Amino acid sequence: AILPGSNEEKLMAVAKKNNAGVFGCNASAVFHSWKSTSAGWNTGMKSLVNTAVFVKVWDQVREDGRYLRYDWTIKADADCVFLPDRLRQHIWGLRVPPNQAIYLKNNDQGKRGNDGFLGAIEVFTKKAVEMY
Numbered sequence: 001a002i003l004p005g006s007n008e009e010k011l012m013a014v015a016k017k018n019n020a021g022v023f024g025c026n027a028s029a030v031f032h033s034w035k036s037t038s039a040g041w042n043t044g045m046k047s048l049v050n051t052a053v054f055v056k057v058w059d060q061v062r063e064d065g066r067y068l069r070y071d072w073t074i075k076a077d078a079d080c081v082f083l084p085d086r087l088r089q090h091i092w093g094l095r096v097p098p099n100q101a102i103y104l105k106n107n108d109q110g111k112r113g114n115d116g117f118l119g120a121i122e123v124f125t126k127k128a129v130e131m132y
Contacts (some may be wrong), residue, residue, distance in 0.1 A: 001033040001057040001077060008078035012089055015078070022076050024084035027069070031060040058132055069130050081121040087123070101128040 002008040011028065015021040021029040025127060033053045067073040072091055076082060097103055104123040126131075 001031045001075065003033050003078075006035075011063075011078040021080065021082060021084070022026060022074060025074060027066055029061075029064055029066055031057050031064075033057055058129075062129065062132065067126060071126055073124050073126065073129050074118070075122045075124075077120045082121055096125060099127050100125055101131050103128055 002012050013070045033056070061067055061073065061075065074082075076085070091104075094102075104124040106121050106123070
């Protein structure tokens with residue numbers, strides 16, 4: 001998700017040009033977010049303030065329906081750096097049975113990392129998105 005009119009648009013353009021991040025996946029889409037009412041990076045506060053943004057972006061993903069064509073869906077912020085090939089290898093190595101609702105925790109920082117649930121990158125199986 002990107003914030004229109006922000007530097008995130010430039011980051012997205014560079015990623016798209018280089019087939020990096022979500023643009024290195026089997027398919028991609030760009031959804032818009034909006035500016036939160038909080039400054040700084042305080043996980044507890046941001047989680048509360050940004051909840052509506054995350055919910056709206058996931059609503060857009062579901063409305064788009066593209067996720068239905070793939071086993072896994074990734075939602076990544078424009079400033080999130082991830083390597084699709086490495087993530088793909090990790091996912092394949094998990095050997096997840098079909099039709100399982102799985103969310104991959106994206107950090108191992110305990111309470112500092114919101115118990116493994118930070119919003120810069122979110123990785124769900126199709127079944128998990130369907131359950132949302």
